[in-house]
Amino acid sequence: MPEMFQVLPPVEALKVLFDQLSPNVMTENVDTAEALDRVLIEKLTAPSSLPSFPRSTMDGYAVRAKDTFGATESLPAYLNVIGEVPMGRGFELEVGLAQAAIVYTGGMIPPGADAVVMVERTQKLDAKNIEVLRAVAPGENVIEVGEDVKEGEPLFDSGHILRPQDLGGLMALGITKVTVAARPRVAIVSTGDEVVPPEQTPGLGQVRDVNTYTIAGLAARSGGIPQQKGIIRDDYDCLFSATREALDTADVLVVSAGSSVSTRDLTADVVNNLGKPGVVVHGVAVRPGKPTVLGVCNGKPVIGLPGNPVSAMVVAGLFLVPLLWRLQGLVKPPARQRVTAILAHNIASVTGREDFVQVRLVERESELRAEPIFGKSNLIYTLVKSEGMVCVPLDSNGLHKGERVEVELF
Known part of the structure; x- marks a missing residue:
């Protein structure tokens, strides 16, 4: 069946969405x-x-640095110990000529002192006198005020x-x-006559709901508050009623729909009737995830995701994640962690779309290698078994084994 929508590259699609929004950041x-x-x-x-007072970085003796100049093991400086600085309190005495005070790590440096001699660099003569076996400079072993x-x-x-x-x-x-x-509230509606809750044993032709939970996790990691609105069957009236109610109590609406053209059209029809301007993007030049719907309904963004788990998560990463950060006042989302690796196998593609391929990372011969995990977009464990994704650029017909690639980590 021929496609009924015009696709846009992901960057352009995101710009179209953002151009329709004037987010008012709540605090x-x-x-x-x-x-x-x-x-x-x-x-x-x-x-x-x-700190608000000078502190010692060592256990030792607070001294006037100039009283230790020239001190060596063979010609030590002799200092009189006038007391011990208690932790968490000040010291009433002032360190004067040829004097020292016992201090501990983190303790206050008493008035008159400007350095600390490590205890290992001293030797006790008696209870009141020490030898300093090595000179210290002003400020040594001291954290100054500010x-x-x-x-x-x-x-x-x-x-x-x-x-x-x-x-x-x-x-x-x-x-x-x-x-x-304030954290944006993200209403998540999952659709499909074949979708059942995870706690239910699926019957013939049924599958457990996956997308609600992967999308909720992505939303929470991006500062959002996920609101799970349940599973709605593939019926226009039911879906319209559920999404309208969900959008009233949220800042963002995400609809996880099926992958068929008829289901995509159902989501698009609903979005067009939830508010103006409705659908602003229908179809994105990306695999997996081409059947994506982006809309704005009376100032609130709506994202229609494909139903396949891999497609849904890839598209949510491309659009929902930056959207949530934008609603929190960030023009650019935080940089995602990436590593460089050597591609272990060829990845075929066609020009005109971005391909996202899951990979596992393996260290071999002291080099990090990215091993593609090839699988259909409805197989959630292609994501579970991977550590990240490799993007095949829009203008490329594939990547070759042995190339250095950038892996975006999950």
């Missing part, structure tokens, strides 16, 4: 402890210096995705709440 204040992977929507500066970050120093710009170390850095400065982009 919320959250506890910093709960802000991992959230997109910051404020510019943060340090409210104070860190050496980590200075008061007023920029920390993060708006649009920064908070990492584990960022949370620790904010907590160190007492920043316990942050303003972040």
Whole structure:
């Protein structure tokens, strides 16, 4: 049967979708402890210096560096120990000429001292006196005030995705709440008379729902809140009613449909009637995933995915993932992790489309090799058994064994 839609390259299709959207990034204040992977929507500066007092990086003795100049094992410097700096508290005495104070790692450097001699570089003479066996320079083994970050120093710009170390850095400065982009709500509707829930034993001709869960996982990883709206049979009225209700409570609607032309047309018809302008892209020059529908309904994006699991996940990675980051205020999504590997087998293609082929990574003879996992797009375990994908470019008729290829990791 001839195709009834015009295909666009993925980059062009995504641009068409984005050109129809004017996302209004919603914000919320959250506890910093709960802000991992959230997109910051404020510019943060340090409210104070860190550390706020000079600290020792070693167990040893806080000294005036000049009192140790020239010290060697054969000609040590002699210093009088005036006390011990307690952890978590200050020290009332000041280190003066030819004096030292016992300090511990992370402890405060007492007034008058400007360096720390490691305990291994000293020798006790008695309870009050030590020999310093090697000289230290000013600032040696000391973290100065503001050496980590200075008061007023920029920390993060708006649009920064908070990492584990960022949370620790904010907590160190007492920043316990942050303003972040609200997570987009992603309604996921799965369709098909043959699709049943995973907990149900399929009958003849039936399959368990896969796409709801792979798409929900992708949405959650991209900052979205997946809303599973169940399985709808291949009936226009049922699908229209379910998608309209789902779109009312979500920011994005994803419909996982069948791969037949009739099912694609059903999804497109529904999208065209959910709101204006309706379908903006019907068909993408990509394999797997050609029967893709992109739409905008009264300001909300809608993505119609092919029903085959591999196709659905590839298309969701191309369109849903960057869309969710865009709705959180990021013009460009975070860079995906990639590795370079040697292709283990030829990959055939045709010009005019992008082919995405799953690969497993194997190290042989100290080189990383990408072994294609060839399989039909309705076989979920071609994805399960792979570590990433190789993209055959739009203008290429294939890739050859032995070529160095870029593997986008899952």
